Amino acid sequence: MNHSPRPRTASQHMIDRHLTAAAGFGAGIVNGLLGTGGGILLLFVLRRYADTRDAFASALLCILPLSALSVILHLHDGSLSLDLLRSDALPYLLGAVPGGLLGAYLLDRIKPSLLQLIFAALLLFSGWRMAFPS
Numbered sequence: 001m002n003h004s005p006r007p008r009t010a011s012q013h014m015i016d017r018h019l020t021a022a023a024g025f026g027a028g029i030v031n032g033l034l035g036t037g038g039g040i041l042l043l044f045v046l047r048r049y050a051d052t053r054d055a056f057a058s059a060l061l062c063i064l065p066l067s068a069l070s071v072i073l074h075l076h077d078g079s080l081s082l083d084l085l086r087s088d089a090l091p092y093l094l095g096a097v098p099g100g101l102l103g104a105y106l107l108d109r110i111k112p113s114l115l116q117l118i119f120a121a122l123l124l125f126s127g128w129r130m131a132f133p134s
Contacts, residue, residue, distance in 0.1 A: 031066045039063040052112035
């Protein structure tokens with residue numbers, strides 16, 4: 001679904017550029033520090049300019065290189081090893097790849113309101129688990 005941008009003044013365009021750059025900077029910090037969460041920050045800003053589906057897809061597009069860069073930097077500084085990647089990450093990837101394909105397929109087939117509800121539920125569940133680990 002295409003989103004028609006509203007006409008913007010020069011000052012609004014400048015503010016938008018600063019806001020998106022700040023969101024990208026924040027997403028990079030959060031993703032590098034925590035290994036997750038950068039896309040959440042991007043979604044808050046992307047929703048100002050795009051519909052729900054486009055915002056989710058755009059956030060994924062931004063997070064992919066950030067995640068790859070984080071892995072490379074953690075490998076370089078020794079906080080992550082290739083052995084750990086093989087033993088711990090590989091089993092997740094075996095399920096994540098087909099799951100990601102299915103999710104991408106479903107993105108255009110699920111109502112935006114349901115996507116937002118699923119996302120909100122995931123955030124609430126994640127927040128609860130982080131605040132009150134079992």
